[in-house]
Amino acid sequence: MGAFLRGNRLGLIVAVPFSAFIGLFLIYPSLVVLFKALTPGGAFGLSAMTRALSGTYRSGFINSAWLSLASAVIGGAIGLALALAVKGMTRPRWLHTILDSWSAVASQLGGVPLAFAFIATIGTQGLLTKLLMQLGVDPANFGLSISGFWGLVFVYLYFQIPLMFLVMTPAVHGLRETWREAALILGASPLQYWRSVGLPLLLPATLGGILLLFVNAFTAYSTAAVLNASLNIVPLQIRFLLQGNVITGEEDLANAIVTWVIILLLLTLLLVTLLQRRALRWTRS
Amino acid sequence: MTSQAAAQKRSHIFRAAFLILIAGYFALPLLAMARFAFQNVPMALLTPEKLLTGWSAAGLQTALTDPQIISATWTSIQIVVLSIILNLVILVPLAIVTEVRNPALRPIITALTLLPWVIPPIALVVGVAATFRIAAPWFLASNLSLVPFYALWAMPFTYRLLDAGLRAINARTLYEAARGMGASFPAVMLRVILPNMRSSMIASAALTTALVLGEFAFASLLLKSTLPTEMVTFERSDPRGGLALALFVMVFTAVILGLVVRAMRRRGLTFHASGV
Numbered sequence: 001m002g003a004f005l006r007g008n009r010l011g012l013i014v015a016v017p018f019s020a021f022i023g024l025f026l027i028y029p030s031l032v033v034l035f036k037a038l039t040p041g042g043a044f045g046l047s048a049m050t051r052a053l054s055g056t057y058r059s060g061f062i063n064s065a066w067l068s069l070a071s072a073v074i075g076g077a078i079g080l081a082l083a084l085a086v087k088g089m090t091r092p093r094w095l096h097t098i099l100d101s102w103s104a105v106a107s108q109l110g111g112v113p114l115a116f117a118f119i120a121t122i123g124t125q126g127l128l129t130k131l132l133m134q135l136g137v138d139p140a141n142f143g144l145s146i147s148g149f150w151g152l153v154f155v156y157l158y159f160q161i162p163l164m165f166l167v168m169t170p171a172v173h174g175l176r177e178t179w180r181e182a183a184l185i186l187g188a189s190p191l192q193y194w195r196s197v198g199l200p201l202l203l204p205a206t207l208g209g210i211l212l213l214f215v216n217a218f219t220a221y222s223t224a225a226v227l228n229a230s231l232n233i234v235p236l237q238i239r240f241l242l243q244g245n246v247i248t249g250e251e252d253l254a255n256a257i258v259t260w261v262i263i264l265l266l267l268t269l270l271l272v273t274l275l276q277r278r279a280l281r282w283t284r285s
Numbered sequence: 286m287t288s289q290a291a292a293q294k295r296s297h298i299f300r301a302a303f304l305i306l307i308a309g310y311f312a313l314p315l316l317a318m319a320r321f322a323f324q325n326v327p328m329a330l331l332t333p334e335k336l337l338t339g340w341s342a343a344g345l346q347t348a349l350t351d352p353q354i355i356s357a358t359w360t361s362i363q364i365v366v367l368s369i370i371l372n373l374v375i376l377v378p379l380a381i382v383t384e385v386r387n388p389a390l391r392p393i394i395t396a397l398t399l400l401p402w403v404i405p406p407i408a409l410v411v412g413v414a415a416t417f418r419i420a421a422p423w424f425l426a427s428n429l430s431l432v433p434f435y436a437l438w439a440m441p442f443t444y445r446l447l448d449a450g451l452r453a454i455n456a457r458t459l460y461e462a463a464r465g466m467g468a469s470f471p472a473v474m475l476r477v478i479l480p481n482m483r484s485s486m487i488a489s490a491a492l493t494t495a496l497v498l499g500e501f502a503f504a505s506l507l508l509k510s511t512l513p514t515e516m517v518t519f520e521r522s523d524p525r526g527g528l529a530l531a532l533f534v535m536v537f538t539a540v541i542l543g544l545v546v547r548a549m550r551r552r553g554l555t556f557h558a559s560g561v
Contacts, residue, residue, distance in 0.1 A: 011382060011386065011387055011390075013378070013382075014378040014379045014382045014383075015379070017375055018375055018376075018379050018397075021375055021433070021436075022397065022400065022437070025433045025434060025437055026400060026401060026404060026409070026437055027400075028412075028416060029409060029413050029416045029417070030404050030408075030409070030412050032412055032415050032416050033408075033411055033412040033415060036415060078307070081303065082303075082304075082307060085300050085303055085304060086304075096550075097543050097546050097547045097550065098543065100542075100543075100546045101539050101540075101542035101543035101545075101546050102311070102539055102543075104491065104492055104495050104542055105495055105535060105538050105542060108492060108495035108496045108499055109495040109496075109498050109499035109534075109535060109538055110499055111499045111500070111501045111513065112501050112513045112516055112517055112531060113318075113499075113516075113531035113532065113534060113535045114314070116318060116520065116528045116531045116532075117314035117315060117317065117318040117531070117532070118314055120314070120317040120318045120320070120321040120322075120528060121313060121314040121317040121318070125327070126317060127313070127316070127317035127320060127321075128313065128317065130331070157310075158310075158311070158314065161307075215402070215405075219405035219406075219407050219408070221406070221407045221501065221502035222499075222500075222501035222502055222505075222513070225501070225502070225505070226501075226517060235407045235502070238407055238408075238410075238411060239407075239506060242410065242411060242414060242506055243506075251415070254411050255411060255415070258408045258411045258412070261407075261408050262403060262404055262408055265402075265403040265404075265405070265408075266403050269399060269402065269403050273399075
């Protein structure tokens, strides 16, 4: 009984600051947003919530979803391929050090410097644009511009690929060499091994990673803001509403959009957790 | 056997081509940025014979001596240090107590520490504008008011790293063994558990640094003066200097991180930056 109480007291000592911290800085502002979203103009009602999903705001959600999906699937595939390609590579010796640190910087720090870098690369006066023009190809003829849909996907891949690489590396290392050898000895071709052993084992982690990338792109603000993206996406709409909140009613709209975003992210997180639980079954033992 | 060798060779060539392509994608924007930042020749006038002319670091020098940039850098450094400390002070004891005393609670704590991930900067900024800006404007007046929020967003990966670190060293067994042999509770913590968590703490500090030096949405929408927001302002008046500064910050952070990773590898520790 004494030990139990002591354990509890210790639990309390660490749990109280943690809960107070999350409660004050995360839960409280979020609940206020939820409350305001559900009480537009002071009375309970769903008008703000439905308006947040109609007209220009609906197209914002649709654009954001496509942008996030495209960059998550492409970035996820390339990131996974990268993790698989460098698995077991021991030379050059600095390879993994560079990959780890650069991935952390590109995926976390990204944002503003990335926007600058891509203006210098694929902007109208960019290096790659110039090179392509020299070759007689004008990207603008294909409707490609840095602030349009595929331009943004191209830029977002710069932080999506490294994030997928970081996320998948532990899972890829969980693939035992002995399993591959066993399959090959039993007469399976490398293709058969990948189709019936490797990929099914990596599938839950891969799907989880892609969902994570989806969320990452959906909430990415800085790159699009600095690039002055012409694509109408949710984070830029939130900025617009937040800066123009002198107009009455607009503030409730920002709250409603944020509420939808949080609902979407909560569902995704739930899915990721389920997938990870499945992935863990194999990587544990 | 020869066909197998040929297949292996093919796959090696394929892999090399893929890696070169990826390296190109990651290097090209940096090169373009470096050219713009350090070569004072407009793109339209750039011809092969002018490739080696007009290079200078004047842009970077202007940026690094700009008083606004210097003070924003100092602010960001303070935010980095304080966020790391706040994050670790809250999460290290929580992770240890959860693992060694209340392992049954681990799924709940893990889920709670993932919450900041569901409410990202662009979402929380609306809530903060609706609450703190009205109820406690004095709090948001300081640039350092960003610290608790940045610590919050560092929480998901920090807790994962700490938890993985504790499990890797079998903290519960170590704890019970040390206690069984008569070590006091503080002695177990200070002499057994904490020294073994160094690598998790260093990795999380490194990631927190990258996070704070990159966060723009929250700081900019709350009109705070940090390195990323000042970088954008500076770039508007001096594009060359702005790009030079951005490149410098990115490469500098990557080198520091690289040194940390290498030092950890040398000691046989792994750097798993995985945020999920």
